[in-house]
Amino acid sequence: MSDITKQSLTELVENIKNKKLSSTDVTKAFIERSEKSKELNAYITEDFTSALDKAKRFDQKPNLDLKMPGIPMAVKDLFCTKDVKTTAGSKILNNFVPTYESTVTENIWKEGAILLGKLNCDEFAMGSSNETSFFGNVQNPIDKDLVPGGSSGGSASAVAGQLTPITIGTDTGGSIRQPASFTGTVGLKPTYGSCSRYGIVAFASSLDQAGPMAQNVKDCALLYEIISTYDSKDSTSIDFKRNQYSKELTNNIKGKKIGIPKEYRVDGMPKEIEDLWQKGIQYIKDCGAETIDISLPHTSYALPTYYIVAPAEASSNLARYDGVKYGFRAKGENLIDMYEKTRSEGFGTEVQRRIMIGTYVLSSGYYDAYYLKAQKVRKLIKNDFDEAYKKVDAILTPSTPSSAFKIGEKTDDPVSMYLNDIFTVPVNLAGLPGISIPAGHDSKGYPLGLQVIGKAFDEQNILNIAFAMEEKINFKNKITDWWIK
Amino acid sequence: MSKKNSEYLINRKDNQYEVIIGLEVHAQVLSESKLFSTSATKFGAEPNTQVSLVDAAFPGMLPVINEFCVKQAIKTGIGLNAKINKRSVFDRKNYFYADLPQGYQISQFKNPIVGEGKVILDMPDGQKEVGIERLHLEQDAGKSIHDLDPQNTFVDLNRSGVALMEIVSKPDLRSPDEVSTYIKKLRSIMRYLGTCDGNMQEGSLRADVNVSVRAKGSKEFGTRCEIKNVNSIKFMQMAIEYEANRQVDLIEEGKSIDQETRLFDTKKNETRSMRSKEDAHDYRYFPDPDLLPLEVSDEFIKDLKNNIPELPDDKKKRFIDEFKLSPYEATILVSDIDTAKYFEEVVAKMGKNKDMKLAVNWITGELFAVLNNKNIEISQSPVSAKNLAILVNLIKNGTISGKIAKTVFELMLDGDKDPQKIVEEKGLKQQSDPKAIEALIDKIINDNREKAIEYKSGKGKLFGFFVGQAMKASGGKANPQLINEILKKKLQ
Numbered sequence: 001m002s003d004i005t006k007q008s009l010t011e012l013v014e015n016i017k018n019k020k021l022s023s024t025d026v027t028k029a030f031i032e033r034s035e036k037s038k039e040l041n042a043y044i045t046e047d048f049t050s051a052l053d054k055a056k057r058f059d060q061k062p063n064l065d066l067k068m069p070g071i072p073m074a075v076k077d078l079f080c081t082k083d084v085k086t087t088a089g090s091k092i093l094n095n096f097v098p099t100y101e102s103t104v105t106e107n108i109w110k111e112g113a114i115l116l117g118k119l120n121c122d123e124f125a126m127g128s129s130n131e132t133s134f135f136g137n138v139q140n141p142i143d144k145d146l147v148p149g150g151s152s153g154g155s156a157s158a159v160a161g162q163l164t165p166i167t168i169g170t171d172t173g174g175s176i177r178q179p180a181s182f183t184g185t186v187g188l189k190p191t192y193g194s195c196s197r198y199g200i201v202a203f204a205s206s207l208d209q210a211g212p213m214a215q216n217v218k219d220c221a222l223l224y225e226i227i228s229t230y231d232s233k234d235s236t237s238i239d240f241k242r243n244q245y246s247k248e249l250t251n252n253i254k255g256k257k258i259g260i261p262k263e264y265r266v267d268g269m270p271k272e273i274e275d276l277w278q279k280g281i282q283y284i285k286d287c288g289a290e291t292i293d294i295s296l297p298h299t300s301y302a303l304p305t306y307y308i309v310a311p312a313e314a315s316s317n318l319a320r321y322d323g324v325k326y327g328f329r330a331k332g333e334n335l336i337d338m339y340e341k342t343r344s345e346g347f348g349t350e351v352q353r354r355i356m357i358g359t360y361v362l363s364s365g366y367y368d369a370y371y372l373k374a375q376k377v378r379k380l381i382k383n384d385f386d387e388a389y390k391k392v393d394a395i396l397t398p399s400t401p402s403s404a405f406k407i408g409e410k411t412d413d414p415v416s417m418y419l420n421d422i423f424t425v426p427v428n429l430a431g432l433p434g435i436s437i438p439a440g441h442d443s444k445g446y447p448l449g450l451q452v453i454g455k456a457f458d459e460q461n462i463l464n465i466a467f468a469m470e471e472k473i474n475f476k477n478k479i480t481d482w483w484i485k
Numbered sequence: 486m487s488k489k490n491s492e493y494l495i496n497r498k499d500n501q502y503e504v505i506i507g508l509e510v511h512a513q514v515l516s517e518s519k520l521f522s523t524s525a526t527k528f529g530a531e532p533n534t535q536v537s538l539v540d541a542a543f544p545g546m547l548p549v550i551n552e553f554c555v556k557q558a559i560k561t562g563i564g565l566n567a568k569i570n571k572r573s574v575f576d577r578k579n580y581f582y583a584d585l586p587q588g589y590q591i592s593q594f595k596n597p598i599v600g601e602g603k604v605i606l607d608m609p610d611g612q613k614e615v616g617i618e619r620l621h622l623e624q625d626a627g628k629s630i631h632d633l634d635p636q637n638t639f640v641d642l643n644r645s646g647v648a649l650m651e652i653v654s655k656p657d658l659r660s661p662d663e664v665s666t667y668i669k670k671l672r673s674i675m676r677y678l679g680t681c682d683g684n685m686q687e688g689s690l691r692a693d694v695n696v697s698v699r700a701k702g703s704k705e706f707g708t709r710c711e712i713k714n715v716n717s718i719k720f721m722q723m724a725i726e727y728e729a730n731r732q733v734d735l736i737e738e739g740k741s742i743d744q745e746t747r748l749f750d751t752k753k754n755e756t757r758s759m760r761s762k763e764d765a766h767d768y769r770y771f772p773d774p775d776l777l778p779l780e781v782s783d784e785f786i787k788d789l790k791n792n793i794p795e796l797p798d799d800k801k802k803r804f805i806d807e808f809k810l811s812p813y814e815a816t817i818l819v820s821d822i823d824t825a826k827y828f829e830e831v832v833a834k835m836g837k838n839k840d841m842k843l844a845v846n847w848i849t850g851e852l853f854a855v856l857n858n859k860n861i862e863i864s865q866s867p868v869s870a871k872n873l874a875i876l877v878n879l880i881k882n883g884t885i886s887g888k889i890a891k892t893v894f895e896l897m898l899d900g901d902k903d904p905q906k907i908v909e910e911k912g913l914k915q916q917s918d919p920k921a922i923e924a925l926i927d928k929i930i931n932d933n934r935e936k937a938i939e940y941k942s943g944k945g946k947l948f949g950f951f952v953g954q955a956m957k958a959s960g961g962k963a964n965p966q967l968i969n970e971i972l973k974k975k976l977q
Contacts, residue, residue, distance in 0.1 A: 080545045093544065100538060102545060199545040205774035234547050235776050313774050316577050319588020320542040335638070339581055362579070362769035371771060440685070 023070025104200025120154030149179030180232025181449025315358025567602025
């Protein structure tokens, strides 16, 4: 079958279960396509030989009761994978090979999936274009020299380019949803506490969540149901009743009330984004749901709040990369000199910028004015959502204020780069689930996404809404394979 | 002694200075595993053999609170008569050091698990109350070893992540002696509770000592200096004495005292500046986002309260009321939980007709002397409580004299022998038959007629001679009281 890599996860699972395809067939196909797709630079570490071995072993004794039987898949290089190098996109972890497995990836392998390799990402997940990676830019399969978004840029590129049938990313301020939007794929940021953070290289602990990135909503639901488990190894993991999300998926959203927040109509937002949003509202109505205008009054404070909270936590989380125990170490005259050289040479500029911002806002004399105030605003932002959810079941917004931009276009302007996350950041601050689905194209033919935000632990509801809309939108991603010679 | 006389003051020409001391005691929680990981905490293990991925701060590793350590901290809080906070928060204290793998220490800054409390000190001139400001839980750091190699520093992470309780006193202490009593009292309470073994040699208990001085009678506090990480009571006392005098000298010279952190050099017996207030670290405390606020229910606290053993203060009171001990005796017996246990076992084994005074004297006298000589704890005593009780009873019921008892006790030391058996085997039983003693005395008077006449004619000193002869004749076993009585009668 030459079109193996064009198949969705759901189709591949079905074909393997029906024995129309073997794990080896599928694994080979994705490896071959990945080999031909080096120009995308989606991988940091390829684990193809080992993947093929595992596939062959699977086929010798296939367990077809599993949810991802013998399905190969690559993951963001922020997840620690046992015996496979894990870099977080950073020079400082360039030689780091974990002896342990993250809970999320462990859950995936337990369902029969096979690791293909580790996908490129912004350094320590800090970035919105994958340009901060020590391992270089990632190309967007949509067009040459177009960023795939970030920080899960390698993941988005790999799914859109069919280098992997599905993948996982992490989302601290939009790092799953924004690249999904930029590449015409589906990305879910689950409720905080839904997926274990154990074994994921930390960026901002109170915001980080792992989530699936897929070609369609059903695949997304299936992977979400696999990775969302309660984990006693993560103190912020929450023990709530989890669904069989893919089985319970329905396009019946009749009578649902969907909020349209007026504050998301930001100044300078391109008309095509506004038009897309209006189209989305129409789709919602076509599905038999109702839209209601709501207000989330503190929305405009979300970005500045995020850029205090996230760097503050990051500055502390990244203190462990000091050259003493593992990872990159520069030679120094003494301990302090070694620290300074290791961290100056080991971290890129964006990471250094955020460490400095974080250190500053936590400093005595500034703590109250920045960090403490940001925490208060964060509470207000959460209250906005709580208030809104008294009236509506979910909220619809654009995923991003623009489509994908060119590589290098925003690298000199961090603030304009940060603005990419304006619609996604409030969701992380409030700890809510959000899903981005492709909903149309801009004038350049680049994909645009819509975001459905849900109540905490109400992933089933937003998956259903996304599923219903997906059917109406009938989006077709324009992948020309331009990078394959 | 009046309170005034025992005041610890530093005297200079025309001025007297009072010393103000506050302690931050770091007590290692008695627990098999660490505060946020399951690694073992055994002392003296090979370097880096008790280190988990969490302790070594590997990427993606997360702390999970050890409930047992939380219970230990709350129990200690109860023992300090302190307020238990149902909600407390773990913060990160950020600083870089080679033996601090995370780059931060998880501690409790604004919201500690235990709030204000107090401990009572028994000083020679009466009781003194010392306020407790707070108790919080925190991680210990690893150990940097600088003297194994001329070029490199070695790091041992066995201690990294071990649970500590930091117990902060109010600035209520006024002398090195009070500090000594305070530390001993804290240690005693924690050993009763089983929350800290109090072993200062192994570093289970150490303290930062805050010292300031002020003119006697002044109400204002002076500028304080903090002496870091002092690990013996003797060194604390020496450091305070040196530091207080140093500060007084500065004041006398008209100089000012800089608020700073100092180190105590045990070899030179002096404190040295470590860093000034300006160089103080900015620890950038903030709530650890990997941990939720720690919440405990009323039931949880009540359960722990109900299972608190009798603590030294209550035990002392009971010993005084129930056993009619003097406060002094009671204080000695309760200060260490093992001594108290030993004493209570002796009391129990003595049965109905017991001589409490005698038991106390034997424990604090003969037994303590032996323990001291051998430099061992009472828990390793060569004489069991049961056998000591039998010995005391043998004296009490007149089977042996106090003098013979000392001989018997010596023999008991070898293998915890039953004193009853020793007395029987060696024939040491006291001769208490008046007729036999009378016969013995008759014979002595008969053999020493001249001396008897001398005595009767007024040479009273000779009485002792007769007693001696009688004892000698009985092989030391005759009841001395009976000898006295009968001799007096016969020599009239």
